[in-house]
């Protein structure tokens with residue numbers, strides 16, 4: 274699953290079809306960003322396999338267009354034929370959204386002659402089908418991930434497996450995956466691609482999901498039907514997506530270094546020692562990669578920066594799940610959104626401390642510290658978990674915990690000389706964290722990350738660890754930040770360790786609120802892009818698309 278952040282920067286669509294200028298304005302909420310990945314280190318077999326995988330991913334775009342709406346392919350052909358400025362603006366915005374509905378505007382249509390909103394069931398169900406009709410009819414097969422519901426000749430509902438519904442595209446995808454499997458020397462990649470090609474034709478994805486968990490290769494690929502967000506009617510149907518990536522060996526070894534120190538961090542967490550876990554469990558695998566190409570459900574609207582898969586419960590129980598972090602996507606977002614935010618929100622003296630390396634290192638630390646702290650707890654003699662006890666408040670508390678424990682972990686490793694630090698390292702870490710707080714807060718306080726960030730921001734302001742600077746800017750007080758982070762980490766960890774729902778509620782009610790300084794910050798950030806529009810320069814150079822976009 275991936276985090277889908279709600280967006281606050283909606284533009285009202287007034288019913289009339291937007292003109293070229295309006296469409297370009299809507300598209301400008303996505304800053305164009307070139308995505309590059311270094312493929313020179315790949316073996317010659319992998320380089321040739323990469324071409325096949327990019328081609329397979331382009332076929333996934335075709336399947337996803339079909340899944341989104343049954344009019345998409347005809348509409349795309351029409352838009353491609355219109356070379357006027359308006360036609361070009363329409364095509365660009367269509368391609369960004371993979372359909373005629375604007376995701377940032379609550380899926381409102383930006384073209385005439387299409388349903389005024391995206392259909393909740395997309396093209397997974399007949400457009401005239403009601404929920405009640407489906408529920409009265411549905412068999413187990415019909416609620417599965419990998420079938421499309423259609424009407425047969427008699428008008429009755431029928432479940433058609435993906436292998437039949439997308440037969441031509443999936444046969445082509447399977448052939449390309451088999452060709453890539455023959456080219457790569459990596460046994461885990463060969464196995465995944467071979468099994469996934471077979472799954473495209475059999476609709477049985479289990480064995481290939483297991484092989485994906487074992488995939489450990491310089492060329493890293495995720496391709497298939499996965500997430501069910503496009504099916505807003507029932508959330509049953511999996512949309513096709515593809516990510517063709519190259520493993521980032523340097524970041525992967527940094528991650529390994531952190532993983533090797535996790536028990537030590539647990540042993541030093543700022544909580545009552547009786548709550549520390551003497552033997553933490555194995556951590557879920559994390560891969561850091563650079564994205565060469567993404568397609569389908571993996572490339573529309575706000576771009577995916579990390580994903581956790583698979584979703585199949587049987588595979589998760591047996592093999593766990595894996596998190597893939599797209600470093601160059603994070604970097605593109607950093608340059609396009611966080612840098613302009615920092616120019617407005619940080620005091621001039623702090624600007625030079627904004628650092629992508631600090632940003633990404635903290636993201637890695639955040640991910641790993643989800644795995645430490647209280648996991649199994651005892652409340653009034655019952656064996657339970659923080660999630661069960663803190664219920665709907667847990668996500669916000671846990672996200673804030675991972676942020677501050679990530680800072681705590683890095684500080685611990687710097688202080689002990691285990692992680693090298695230069696004269697600016699710590700300042701960069703905290704100042705970059707302060708700037709990134711505004712980026713997260715922009716996504717709103719309804720969502721767990723935004724709520725958890727409001728909690729941290731206001732807490733750290735009240736402790737004097739964040740302070741206001743000239744012209745409504747902010748800065749970090751280096752004399753106060755470390756102890757404040759430690760104190761907040763202690764409070765959050767203790768709430769989790771004791772399953773303290775009332776305590777979580779008190780903390781969130783007091784701190785996770787929209788105070789005037791955050792509101793003023795929002796007002797200053799209105800015109801900053803929400804996200805990026807990826808331009809796949811490496812993929813284009815290696816395997817140029819026959820049709821553009």
Ligand code: ZN
Pocket residue numbers: 639640643672675
């Ligand atoms: Zn998290």
